[in-house]
Amino acid sequence: MKISRITLYHLRMPLQSPFETSFGRTVNRECILIEVHADGQSGFGECVADQDPGYSYETAGTAWHMLQDFIAPQVLGHGIRDAQAFQRRVAPIRGHMMAKAGLEMAFWDLQGQQQGRSLRELLGGERDRVEVGVSLGIQASPEALLQLVESNLEKGYRRVKIKIKPGRDLIETTAVRKAFPDLRLQVDANSAYSLETAAALQPLDDLDLLLIEQPLAEDDLWDHSRLQTRFKTPICLDESILSSRHARQALEMGACRVINIKAGRVGGLSQAVAIHDLCRAQHVPVWCGGMLETGVGRASNLALASLPGFALPGDISATNRYYAEDITNERFVLNSDSTIDVPDGLGLGVSLNWEVVEKVTVKKLVKDL
Numbered sequence: 001m002k003i004s005r006i007t008l009y010h011l012r013m014p015l016q017s018p019f020e021t022s023f024g025r026t027v028n029r030e031c032i033l034i035e036v037h038a039d040g041q042s043g044f045g046e047c048v049a050d051q052d053p054g055y056s057y058e059t060a061g062t063a064w065h066m067l068q069d070f071i072a073p074q075v076l077g078h079g080i081r082d083a084q085a086f087q088r089r090v091a092p093i094r095g096h097m098m099a100k101a102g103l104e105m106a107f108w109d110l111q112g113q114q115q116g117r118s119l120r121e122l123l124g125g126e127r128d129r130v131e132v133g134v135s136l137g138i139q140a141s142p143e144a145l146l147q148l149v150e151s152n153l154e155k156g157y158r159r160v161k162i163k164i165k166p167g168r169d170l171i172e173t174t175a176v177r178k179a180f181p182d183l184r185l186q187v188d189a190n191s192a193y194s195l196e197t198a199a200a201l202q203p204l205d206d207l208d209l210l211l212i213e214q215p216l217a218e219d220d221l222w223d224h225s226r227l228q229t230r231f232k233t234p235i236c237l238d239e240s241i242l243s244s245r246h247a248r249q250a251l252e253m254g255a256c257r258v259i260n261i262k263a264g265r266v267g268g269l270s271q272a273v274a275i276h277d278l279c280r281a282q283h284v285p286v287w288c289g290g291m292l293e294t295g296v297g298r299a300s301n302l303a304l305a306s307l308p309g310f311a312l313p314g315d316i317s318a319t320n321r322y323y324a325e326d327i328t329n330e331r332f333v334l335n336s337d338s339t340i341d342v343p344d345g346l347g348l349g350v351s352l353n354w355e356v357v358e359k360v361t362v363k364k365l366v367k368d369l
């Protein structure tokens, strides 16, 4: 595939309701839609970096800079056969995993179109529907949280994740567990604790949680390994795992027993599959995390989550949980068994609704040969 043009669209998508985590509150989800033109076709990718550097050092602004000034020039005008060839070209660029992952997704989409295969087939996915759950932000009160959990159970979600932070953890989690004794429940701290303050989380260990996600700092595998020895509940790492090397080391030192895989965080689907394979060989369960994606990133997550090692439900909810209007013509709906169908069209299997894209685009850049 000879790459003749790359177009970047900085999107600002209004969320159905604000999403609050330990690092902040998101009202509008920002991301970059990437279009790659090759041989008369276009492929699409979504770069999941957000407006603020709360989850990661990467932002939509830094990703735009990296894509415009470093990553796009590595591929424009070159013949690039697939994601592996793309990764070889951008290997000299340090870090900026989300920026790379966004463009890699577009290469998968192109490859699928050219080979007449779906992304699921290209990745080796085995299921045509995947188990999903819902990730609920920090609410105004424990009562409000209970109501929100209940309404999501009524919608059909069979696994719930709640966001926690110091002072908004035990009361909330205990209340949800009491009200719903059999619910598949997990919590996500987004790095809000230290080894010392995490001592306050000890009572969570008796609430039969599926896992405790990323309690400590993103750059701290060692303290996670110390914390895991104090908990029978599995610790799951999200922010800490940026490569399959990190995943191997985290497992070797016992820093976690479960890994949340996000293609964006690890530099692309190819790396996500590598981490899946590594974990599967060691019988370590993984699940697909989410970044409030548009329909483009959601299609990619569904294909990834169809791989056999994704043993736990993903943070991949129905489109209407996030957006009244999405940029894809396809909207993803929740099946009655808390699953979502994996797209089976060519590549990502979605098409763009250009009217909506235009409406939510705040900045656009065309890079030609």
Ligand code: OSB
Residues within 6 Å of the ligand: 055, 134, 135, 188, 190, 238, 289, 290, 291, 292, 293, 315, 316, 317
């Ligand atoms: O930590 O998993 C996270 C959203 C944005 C940034 C980080 C996270 C999240 C979520 C939402 O938990 C998952 C989703 O429904 O997309």
Ligand code: MG
Residues within 6 Å of the ligand: 188, 190, 213, 214, 238, 239, 260, 289
């Ligand atoms: Mg997380």
